[in-house]
Amino acid sequence: LDVNNPIPIEYGNSDIFILKKGRRYIPFLEGNDLFAQLILEARLLSPTTLSCVNSKTDYCIGKGVTFLDTDEEPQFDEWAKSVNKAGDSFDEVVKEAISGYIGDGNSFTEIVRGKVGSTRFVKLYPLSFLDCRLSIPDDDDIPTHVIKSKAFRRSGYVSLKSGNNVELPIYTGERTKWHKSPSGTEHAVIYLKNKMKGYDFYGMPSNIASLPQQILEYKSARFNLDNFENNLVIGGVIVLQGNLTQEEADALGKKIIYQHSGDGKRGRYAILSSQNGIENSKILKHEQQRAGDFIEFDKRIEEKIIFSNSWSKVLIDPVAAGLGGNSGKQIKEIFEVKYETVIKPMQKYVMDKLVYPVMEILDSWTGTKY
Numbered sequence: 001l002d003v004n005n006p007i008p009i010e011y012g013n014s015d016i017f018i019l020k021k022g023r024r025y026i027p028f029l030e031g032n033d034l035f036a037q038l039i040l041e042a043r044l045l046s047p048t049t050l051s052c053v054n055s056k057t058d059y060c061i062g063k064g065v066t067f068l069d070t071d072e073e074p075q076f077d078e079w080a081k082s083v084n085k086a087g088d089s090f091d092e093v094v095k096e097a098i099s100g101y102i103g104d105g106n107s108f109t110e111i112v113r114g115k116v117g118s119t120r121f122v123k124l125y126p127l128s129f130l131d132c133r134l135s136i137p138d139d140d141d142i143p144t145h146v147i148k149s150k151a152f153r154r155s156g157y158v159s160l161k162s163g164n165n166v167e168l169p170i171y172t173g174e175r176t177k178w179h180k181s182p183s184g185t186e187h188a189v190i191y192l193k194n195k196m197k198g199y200d201f202y203g204m205p206s207n208i209a210s211l212p213q214q215i216l217e218y219k220s221a222r223f224n225l226d227n228f229e230n231n232l233v234i235g236g237v238i239v240l241q242g243n244l245t246q247e248e249a250d251a252l253g254k255k256i257i258y259q260h261s262g263d264g265k266r267g268r269y270a271i272l273s274s275q276n277g278i279e280n281s282k283i284l285k286h287e288q289q290r291a292g293d294f295i296e297f298d299k300r301i302e303e304k305i306i307f308s309n310s311w312s313k314v315l316i317d318p319v320a321a322g323l324g325g326n327s328g329k330q331i332k333e334i335f336e337v338k339y340e341t342v343i344k345p346m347q348k349y350v351m352d353k354l355v356y357p358v359m360e361i362l363d364s365w366t367g368t369k370y
Contacts, residue, residue, distance in 0.1 A: 025133040025147045026201050033152070036104065036129050042211055043103050045218035048302045049207060052309040053103040055316045059343050060098050064091035065355060067370075076370060079362070083124040090358075096126040096356055097192060105130045105203035107192040108146060109354065111171060113178075113365045114185035120366045125359065129187070134201055135167065143201060145169050146189045161197070171357060174364075194352050210308035213301045220298060310342055 010185070028031035032169070037102035037257035041051045067073040080090035093109060100107035108127035113120070127146075128154050149165035168179050171188040193203030207214075220242050306313055359370040 002314070025135055026137075026143060026203055027133065035325065037153070039205060039208075039211070040130070041102055042214040042218070044348070046214035046305065047216045048217060049210070049309070051316045052207065052306060056102050056309070056342065057095060057099045057344075059339075060346050060350070061091065061095045064089075065094060075368065079122075084182045085123070085124075086125075088124075088126070090124070093124045093126055094350065094354065098130060098350055100126075101194055101203075101346075101350070102194045103205055105194040105196070105205040105208070106132075108132045109190045109192075110148075110168065111188045111190060111358070111361060112185050113361065115184075122358075122362050122365055132189075137201070141200075148189060169200060171361075173357075173360070190354055190357055192350070201362060206310060207305065207308040210305045213304045213308075217298070217301050217305065248253040310338075313337060 029035040043053060067076060083090050083093055083096075097107040097109055106129050108129065110125040110127055112123040112125065114123075115121070127148060130150055130152055133147050133149075135147055135153055137143050145167045146169075147165055147167050151164055166179070166187075168187050168189045169176055171190045176188050178188050180186055194206060196204035196208070231293035266365070273306055308317075312334050314331050315338060318331050362368050
């Protein structure tokens, strides 16, 4: 990100929300359609954001999906321990859907049903948001399909060619017109989105308001890293007066350095010799100064990111929070508030929009009674 590639959502930049005509799919945001990559990069490079997303996901998935009716549980467990060719469990697929919903604001799970002989099967595949776009809306202004293609990872509007994409219907219960592949399997997509008022088609991550702070958190770390590695910081200069060759000065310098410094090279002194330039041998001390104090700056960025996630630092690391003076009672109170306002509503949404529909598909296709 720089002056030539600013953050897409800027004050007054309303064109990014206007859907242009003549397209086969809806870009996440108009323009170069790389906003999904930007959100992912910001999350991966911001320790606070990644901790919030992972923490919220862990609290929501808990111990995974369990059955109240234990008679059905053994049969379900057998299916749930491996729900695709990659060996992912049902809980892993649900967890990835929750993580995408929180981190990207959008989550796509492909459902595949088919037969091997007389045996019917249902498989689940998490899809990357980078590879998915919604189809152009129907007459009711509702997208009915998801277009899946690796081409969406490229910059700019993608001209979808035959063979490099597949269009899958969004699952809508019994009304779903499943996509049939050449191999005979049927495909559909369960789509979860964190709705954002004013943006009609895609969801947005709940922490979208702190996107500048997420980038700043990385930028401040990058600045310190660059400053540490590339700023030629030395402890000072030792200037020796006298008619010394460079070889003699280097030998004497090495002797001084090894006598008076430890391992590493940061902060060591440079050795120079001068016959006439300086009156006496002397040490010129280099006073090191930072361009700015980032401690308070980092703290403010961290607070804003956690706030935008509707989360609490206590829940990210309860042990460290307890050592900081928060009693167990205070931590429990914070958890109870977030459980009722954040975790529980999200669990209900994922159950209603993902888990129950998968159970319905299993029942109708394989004859189970989940």
